[in-house]
Each structure stands twice: as C-alpha cells, then as structure tokens.
Amino acid sequence: MQEVNSQTGAASGLADGQGAYAAVAKKIKNWGQELGFAAIGIARADVSAAAPWLMRWLALGRHGEMDYMAKHAALRAAPPLLLPGALSVISVRLAYWPAAVDAQQVLDDAELAYISRYALGRDYHKTVRQRLQKLADRLRQEVATLDLAEPFACRVFSDSAPVMETDFARQAGIAWRGKHTLSLTREGSWHFLGEIYSTLPLPADTPIADHCGDCRRCLDACPTAAIVAPYEVDARLCISYLTIELHGAIPAALRPLIGTRIYGCDDCQLCCPWNRFAQIGDPDFAVRNGLDATPLTTLFAWSEEDFNSRLAGSPIRRIGHLRWLRNIAVALGNAPRSPAIIAALCSRQDDPSLLLREHVAWALAQQRLPAS
Numbered sequence: 001m002q003e004v005n006s007q008t009g010a011a012s013g014l015a016d017g018q019g020a021y022a023a024v025a026k027k028i029k030n031w032g033q034e035l036g037f038a039a040i041g042i043a044r045a046d047v048s049a050a051a052p053w054l055m056r057w058l059a060l061g062r063h064g065e066m067d068y069m070a071k072h073a074a075l076r077a078a079p080p081l082l083l084p085g086a087l088s089v090i091s092v093r094l095a096y097w098p099a100a101v102d103a104q105q106v107l108d109d110a111e112l113a114y115i116s117r118y119a120l121g122r123d124y125h126k127t128v129r130q131r132l133q134k135l136a137d138r139l140r141q142e143v144a145t146l147d148l149a150e151p152f153a154c155r156v157f158s159d160s161a162p163v164m165e166t167d168f169a170r171q172a173g174i175a176w177r178g179k180h181t182l183s184l185t186r187e188g189s190w191h192f193l194g195e196i197y198s199t200l201p202l203p204a205d206t207p208i209a210d211h212c213g214d215c216r217r218c219l220d221a222c223p224t225a226a227i228v229a230p231y232e233v234d235a236r237l238c239i240s241y242l243t244i245e246l247h248g249a250i251p252a253a254l255r256p257l258i259g260t261r262i263y264g265c266d267d268c269q270l271c272c273p274w275n276r277f278a279q280i281g282d283p284d285f286a287v288r289n290g291l292d293a294t295p296l297t298t299l300f301a302w303s304e305e306d307f308n309s310r311l312a313g314s315p316i317r318r319i320g321h322l323r324w325l326r327n328i329a330v331a332l333g334n335a336p337r338s339p340a341i342i343a344a345l346c347s348r349q350d351d352p353s354l355l356l357r358e359h360v361a362w363a364l365a366q367q368r369l370p371a372s
C-alpha cells in the first residue's frame, strides 16, 4: 500500500452558501468526464454504517494474512483521520475491460495461463491516481477563485490507503454493491475505483438502487466458495488472495480449485448478467506482452530478469518472480498430463526456494497421478 501526496491550499473569506458548492460539484463532474472517468459522484466522508461490517469481517479473521487491513481499520473507518477536516469524498470509476482473447476460452484451455482482466495492461494504481491528481489540481485552482472561510485540503487515493472505496462508490451513487461485494452498475463491474477526500462541504449524491434481485450466480460460480454469503467474501478462500496477497504456501486443499488462474480471478464477474455486454475500457489497460493467452510453460520459463523487464509497469510485478512461479507451478499441476509440463516442472525442482520446490513437488505428484 502506498500513499499519495496530499494537495493542500488555503483560501480566505466567506463561501457563497450551498449554491457555490453545488456549482463546484457540477464542474468536478465535467472535469472528471474529460479525464476519462466513466462516472463521478460525491459522498459524505462518513462510513459509520459500513464500518461495523468491516470490524466483523476482521474479527472473523477473513482478512487472512492481509495485516494492513487490521492494522489500519481505525483509519479506514474514520476518514478525518486520513485527512483532518474531511467532509466530502469524490468517488470515481475508470473502466478497464480490455480487448483480449475471450476469457472463457482461455479458462477452458488448460494449457493457457489465466490472468485476471484487470492485470493484463498497465498498473491501475498509478493510472487512476495520476488522473485523480489532475482532477484535484483543477479543483484546487477553482477553490482559489472562491472566497472560502476555511483552509482547503484534499487527498487522492486508489487502492493506495485505508479507504472504504466500495462504500463510497455506493453512497456517491456511481454503483451499487453486488453480492460478490464488488461495485456494480448497469454497465457492469469491470472498473477500478478511486477517490478524492476533501474538506469542502460538497453536496452528496443519492445512492442508486441495487439490481441484483434474486440472482446469486456469483455465489454459485465461485470456484472456492469464497463468497460465503451475499455481500460477504472470506478472503482466505478467494483465488485473488491466494495468488496475489498470500506470501507463503497456498493451502494444498485449495490448489486443485485454482485451475489455471495464475494471477487473480474473475469468475464472480464473468458470470454476472450485468457484464454480458461489457464495453472496452480505457486504452491504458490494453493487453501487453500477449498475457491474455500465453502457455503456462512459456511463463514458467521466464527468468527473474524476464519477469522484471516484461512486467515493468504491470500490477503483476508487485508479487515478485517467486510467487509468480509458485502460482504457475500450481496451475501446471492442474493442467492435463503432459511430458512437456513434467519437463518444465523438473527444470525447477531444485530451485533454491523451499516454497517453490514444495509447490513443484506437489505439481509433479499431480502430473504423475493416473489421469481420471
């Protein structure tokens, strides 16, 4: 988790009542659209209704080894602790669905690596924050022309600090929360979220209605049953957690369920009816390095140097070469029996890392089981 520079400024004098703030809010939405955001809304800097659910999730240990979730819970639950005087939150979404080889086709081909759609191109943390920073700069310029009584401060985030992003998107009316817990809209869920905390008392938008209805496809489609109830994900079971967040060994019982997903998982979104007509998202997230359909054995052969150079600017680089190989070893264990796969696994069975050696040994044992 990285935090972003704050953007502070000061103005003096008196504000022109709520009308001035409504005008600023309108301008923010226009600038946001110019910057390519799919939607921009405003919420109050208050997550008191959602915070007890976060505390319950933590108390149940559902965050697994994501210590930062527990460590920063108080900051997450109280926006003014991150930005003193925070009154409003500008919430944005940026669409990312890339033009790529069909996701289901890749999942159905057990020799290909499946990488979640959000990670096929550039790292969103940087892209979303850079654009939000531009929005914050314009806001600061605008505020300087107003005659505000109070000093102004704002701060931008995108998965970069303890912020309850989905709840702000819901409150700001730019999405509802799907039963898979992700933000969802009539245009689907293939978007990132980002926010600007601000000390301005901007008028809050109204939440939109939840359109999940009786559907529960995401709960049924999850390969590891990680959506333990509507609106509740146990991260310890989620393939996204197992392949991205978990540092150590992947629990052996869960390995066969991971299939060929080597970085994240999209199943709860691929099955969602609202994603049926997904439109191509921002060009920044276009596929790089053919990551949408590369054989597992090709990726397993990458040296650390290959990994670092080919994945420069990609979110995947954050997990490092070792966890990348760990994940691919599991996928190779789940792939169809093949001498080429056994040879690839054998090439790393004496790796200096115990973690990798153990995953390779597991995968080789899988490969040597009689085909069912």
Ligand code: B12
Pocket: 050, 051, 053, 054, 055, 057, 058, 066, 069, 116, 117, 118, 158, 159, 160, 161, 162, 163, 164, 165, 166, 167, 180, 181, 182, 183, 184, 189, 190, 191, 192, 193, 194, 230, 231, 232, 233, 235, 238, 239, 240, 241, 245, 263, 264, 265, 266, 268
């Ligand atoms: C930790 C985290 C994870 C964890 C835990 C996920 C989770 N659902 O909590 C793991 C590693 C598993 C994960 C996976 C993914 N993540 Co993630 N993740 C986050 C992060 C950093 C925090 C989320 C959080 O606070 N979780 C804590 C729990 C308590 O929150 P919650 O499940 O959302 O619970 C709330 C509600 O469900 C509700 N609630 C709970 N129980 C009940 C019961 C009832 C009856 C009701 C009414 C409500 C309710 O209250 C809770 C508090 O508001 C956010 C970024 C951020 N700062 O917010 C990104 C974020 C949510 N992730 C994101 C993405 C893209 C993903 C993946 C799709 C990546 C992938 N393809 O592999 C998967 C999807 C898995 C899934 N179904 O959630 C995006 C989502 C964008 C979108 N469209 O919604 C975010 C917003 C990052 C971003 N800036 O874009 N992620």
Ligand code: SF4
Pocket: 180, 221, 222, 223, 224, 225, 226, 227, 233, 237, 238, 239, 240, 264, 265, 266, 267, 268, 269
């Ligand atoms: S990302 Fe995959 S494993 Fe995680 S909840 Fe969704 S379907 Fe389940």
Ligand code: SF4
Pocket: 178, 179, 180, 184, 211, 212, 213, 215, 216, 217, 218, 219, 268, 271, 272, 273, 274
């Ligand atoms: S699959 Fe169904 S229940 Fe799940 S988020 Fe989509 S509409 Fe909601």
